[in-house]
Amino acid sequence: MLTAPAGAGAGMLVEIVRPPVPTGRGLGELAKPLGDDHAEYIGQALAKPGMRTTTDNYRDGRLIGLHLDNWDKLPYGRKATGRRRLALNLGPGDRFIILGSLDAEAVCRVVHPDSYERRHPHTDDYRAYVAAGHPLRCVRIRLAPGEGYVAPTEYLLHDGSTEGQDKTSAMAFWLGHWRRGILPSLV
Template identity: 60%
Template sequence: MNLAIAYINPAALIERCETTGVRVASGEPEYEDGAVLPEGPWWPLTPELAGILKPTARTADSTLVELVRLPDGPPPSSLAALSDPLGDPDAVHLGQAASPAKALTTTPNYQDGRCIGLHIDNWDKLDHQAKHTGRRRLCINLGPGTRYLLLGDTDIQTICRTVHNDPVNRYPHTDDLRTYIASGHQLSVYRLRLEPGEGYIAPTELLPHDGSTEGQPQPSTATFWLGHWPRGVLPSVV
């Protein structure tokens, strides 16, 4: 499955999106050895690449990336209640995560605090064959700073099939992504800018991803939910 980003105005997507390759962390105190990181420099998204990212008629809602903003009107009674009208009564609020300014990636492990780089979520505990059916993650940037969503262009099902001869009963993992890159395979990473009040709905169980505040002078806090949402439940920013 290709990375697919919903948009109406290609110029709006191009204005907030850049791309680069990846590298593997080694001997860097702030990162796990083997972590997959954006290599840099970042290059502007071209119209040709924007066309490749456009969803097709076969793109399932569960695999789609949407860049969204908070809806107009009165705010919800609490952050946890923001997803209540979005169409999944079983959606789960995961809480908040504060990210420092100028961080290439933002997700730490919880043993020693080192960052894990691009990774795959596993909240739904799905095997290789079902991985594309997982819940999508809704994230809203609470500010005060700008942040980015980082997305790899190759899904973990494809990666798992590449690095394992017997993928059928496996549970795809970030280690599969690391093996894939360490073996010499290529991955393009897209960086999507999110201002305060903006966010995304994305299949983070399926696509390599992380947050970033690289180059941003202010920290930001993100808040997260998981749910099975149809496309278009929040206004698009592109």
């Protein structure tokens, strides 16, 4: 079982949760009552069944695979202060989140030992880390329809997956600064 240290700040914490059921107000309003008046609805993504990873590269139509988000464009020392992503599986099928076990700052320190403090950690740092022979573990967590996560996707390597599933899965996403425990935990 993976658990965060008791004192881990929200910006470093992944929570598997059951978000509120969307009401007639629409998905864009779902996150408003969760404590961040500036939370931003960033849309939905539909994934076909059987996809190892689900994030599209809009430039060339291929899949990105495991990656870091960069919505807030934060430098090394502030990466853990970024907004967290709230995700809700709208179904009809299960979806998985895949998470890397090593944070962006730790990887950046290894890949750029003499300049990490001046860097903006990036997905390419993880690629260089693995190419240099360093180990990277990942976990895959199932999310049934109605379940979701709140995760620091700018701080942890991640992607979605429908591998092994026979139904499509739609996810809705928001970005915000939410305190730890804002939604009921499923773990």
